[in-house]
Every structure is written in structure tokens, then in C-alpha cells.
Amino acid sequence: MARTVIMDHPLIQHKIGIIRKKDTSSKEFREMISEIAMLMCYEATRELPLTDVEIETPICKTTVKELEGKKMAVVPILRAGLGMVEGMLAMIPAAKIGHIGLYRDPETLAPVEYYCKLPSDIASREVFVTDPMLATGGSATAAITMLKEKGAKKIHFMCIIASPEGIEKMHEVHPDVDVFVGALDDHLNEHGYIVPGLGDAGDRIFGTK
Ligand SMILES: O=P(O)(O)OC[C@H]1O[C@H](OP(=O)(O)OP(=O)(O)O)[C@H](O)[C@@H]1O
Ligand SMILES: O=c1cc[nH]c(=O)[nH]1
Numbered sequence: 001m002a003r004t005v006i007m008d009h010p011l012i013q014h015k016i017g018i019i020r021k022k023d024t025s026s027k028e029f030r031e032m033i034s035e036i037a038m039l040m041c042y043e044a045t046r047e048l049p050l051t052d053v054e055i056e057t058p059i060c061k062t063t064v065k066e067l068e069g070k071k072m073a074v075v076p077i078l079r080a081g082l083g084m085v086e087g088m089l090a091m092i093p094a095a096k097i098g099h100i101g102l103y104r105d106p107e108t109l110a111p112v113e114y115y116c117k118l119p120s121d122i123a124s125r126e127v128f129v130t131d132p133m134l135a136t137g138g139s140a141t142a143a144i145t146m147l148k149e150k151g152a153k154k155i156h157f158m159c160i161i162a163s164p165e166g167i168e169k170m171h172e173v174h175p176d177v178d179v180f181v182g183a184l185d186d187h188l189n190e191h192g193y194i195v196p197g198l199g200d201a202g203d204r205i206f207g208t209k
């Protein structure tokens with residue numbers, strides 16, 4: 001069974017407080033989303049394998065740790081997941097980027113697919129899917145199903161705010177996927193929005209409302 005990791009680091013919690021405020025501008029919202037993603041990436045990559053390498057310092061020979069060269073990919077769910085890419089890349093700059101386009105039908109809340117472009121070697125990469133919001137879980141579970149259909153095996157899901165319903169659905173549909181969460185909120189309202197949440201993440205990042 002995969003894990004749900006709530007990232008309760010004070011810097012992450014403080015920045016989440018800022019993006020929840022309704023008067024936070026798109027500029028500051030984008031900056032905060034990016035910084036939160038960077039901090040979450042730092043935590044989520046804690047278990048990457050290291051290997052010992054012999055080097056020479058100016059003083060003597062010694063053994064240092066290096067990342068095993070595991071290949072990674074960041075896959076944002078469009079649009080809102082794009083806001084997390086820059087922060088992730090600040091930590092893992094060699095990662096390749098895939099894109100999955102999904103929007104949630106406002107009536108049925110079901111995810112509608114409109115785009116998918118992934119690195120050709122996605123099957124051999126450790127994949128970090130990003131989306132700030134995990135509400136019903138429909139979009140995230142559909143995106144991960146698409147990734148698995150293309151051969152991806154080791155997948156992590158990174159979201160900033162999750163509902164209990166979304167977490168439950170993720171673990172039910174994809175029990176092999178670890179979920180990294182900035183904050184676990186209370187519930188979904190009758191329109192499928194997370195409460196207290198932050199409203200529509202995509203609209204707030206791109207200023208489309
Ligand atoms: O868990 P769910 O119930 O599927 O809801 C979460 C999805 O809804 C939002 O996307 P939205 O449909 O608003 O698209 P956008 O990012 O283009 O705004 C959000 O960014 C997630 O992708
Ligand atoms: O609260 C929510 C739910 C879905 N999508 C969002 O952007 N916000």
C-alpha cells in the first residue's frame with residue numbers, strides 16, 4: 001500500500017496560508033505555488049538512491065555520495081499543474097517534462113482528456129505528477145492511468161491541497177502510488193470544490209477569472 005505523506009514543514013504551511021487568501025494576487029500566487037513545489041520536491045525525493053564514489057579533494061582522496069543517476073520526469077496536469085514545474089526543476093534540473101491535458105467537466109466533475117505528450121522513455125523514468133488540487137480525485141487518477149498505459153511504473157503524485165475523498169480514491173485506484181500533500185482539507189462542497197481550499201487553482205495561477 002502506498003503512502004500519503006503530509007508535508008507539515010513550517011515553510012510549506014506558511015506559504016499555503018498565503019495562497020488560500022482570496023486577495024492574494026496572481027503574481028504572488030504563482031510565486032508561492034512554485035516555492036511550495038520546490039520544498040515539496042526536496043522532501044519527496046528523500047529516498048532517491050545514492051551511490052559511493054571515490055573523489056579527490058584538494059587535501060586527500062575520499063568517498064562521497066552521488067545520486068545513482070536515476071532518470072526522472074515531471075508530468076504536470078494542465079493547466080494548474082504547470083505552476084509547480086519550475087519549482088520541481090529547481091531541485092531536479094535534469095528531469096524531462098511530460099504534459100497531460102485534462103479539465104474537469106463543471107456539471108459531471110468527470111475529467112475530460114485533451115492532450116498527452118510524454119518523454120519517449122517514460123517507462124524507465126521515475127515520474128512525479130503535479131497538480132495543486134486533488135478534489136474528487138478524478139483528474140489525478142485518470143492522468144496516472146494514462147501514464148501507466150504508456151508504460152510508466154514508478155509514479156508519485158504531488159499536490160498542494162487534497163480532500164479526504166481525493167486521497168481515498170487515489171489509494172483505491174492506484175494503491176502503488178505515493179501521494180505527497182501540503183495540506184489535507186476538510187471536505188468537498190456541492191460543486192466539488194475543496195473546503196476551505198483556495199478556489200480554482202488554474203484560474204488563480206493564470207488570472208482567468
Ligand atoms: O480531483 P478533481 O475533482 O478531478 O479536481 C481537481 C482538478 O481540477 C482542477 O483542474 P481544472 O479542471 O479546473 O482545470 P484547469 O487546471 O485547466 O483550471 C485541478 O487543477 C485538478 O486538475
Ligand atoms: O477546490 C478545487 C477543486 C478542483 N479544482 C480546483 O482548482 N479547486
Ligand SMILES: [Mg+2]
Pocket residue numbers: 080200201202203
Ligand atoms: Mg481550474
